[in-house]
Amino acid sequence: MRVTDLITQDHRRVREMFLELERMDAGDGERLLDRIVDELDVHARAEEDVFYPAARAVSRRIDDAEAGLAYLRNAIAAFRALDVECADFTLGVRLIKGIVLSHVLEEESGILMDAQRMGGDELERLGAAMQERKEALTRTQGKRAA
Template sequence: MTTKRAQPDACSLLDADHRNVKKMFAAYEELTKSRAASARDKRRDLAMQICMELTVHAQIEEEIFYPAARAAIKETDLLDEAEVEHAGAKDLIAQIQEAAEVDDMFDAKVKVLGEYIDHHVKEERNELFPKARAARKLDLVAMRDELAARKEELMAEMSVMA
């Protein structure tokens, strides 16, 4: 017996991003326990990777997923909250990217960003994604392909700029 969720959809793709970045935050946390000079460089590199992943993820949600969900879901308060959370995350990302030193404040900003993202992910996974999947007007399987293509395009652009 197959279920409607057997085929990966837009929510599956976004949630895979969530899981990937959660692993990166955990790896960062492990690096903060090391006092080796090389750990400082690794922390900066990993923090920049986290920032890039989150920037691209937020952009594809804002360009593709949120507008489609807003058109298909009656209660848009979750989408309003998600956009406010994105704005807060973007501010922290900018602070991390602009930081001159990898010090205790840098680590604190990465940690708070991780907590912010964790909260955001829980709301999307537990509230927004089920509503999106229940909305008849959303073709989340087709949207997955659109999100994947845009993500690939943005990652390529960011890699060139890095």
């Protein structure tokens, strides 16, 4: 799979999880939110490790994208310090969702288009590398959670 398709697929999955989360009560949503955060963490790290270094050669938007991911991590850390029962939970979810949507927009309407210049073979190669990286990160996450 091309790295651009893999990234778009990740984005779609996270957006669907947010929609599901909005239909739940805060208490039930806590576990799903943890899954969303884990998913975002793997996605962001795999992009930083595999995709961004390669895409930097064809896109000038990578610094902004990296700053966006740093902002997302800060928001998640601040959110995790909150009590789930408190009213800020809904606001926190909205804030994180907003940051994620701007990340998605920045990539899908910018960086992923720039990345087309790398050509099909390179996009396929990066797709395989990013998938491998995601699997390795997910395994580490599983160990951490156990």
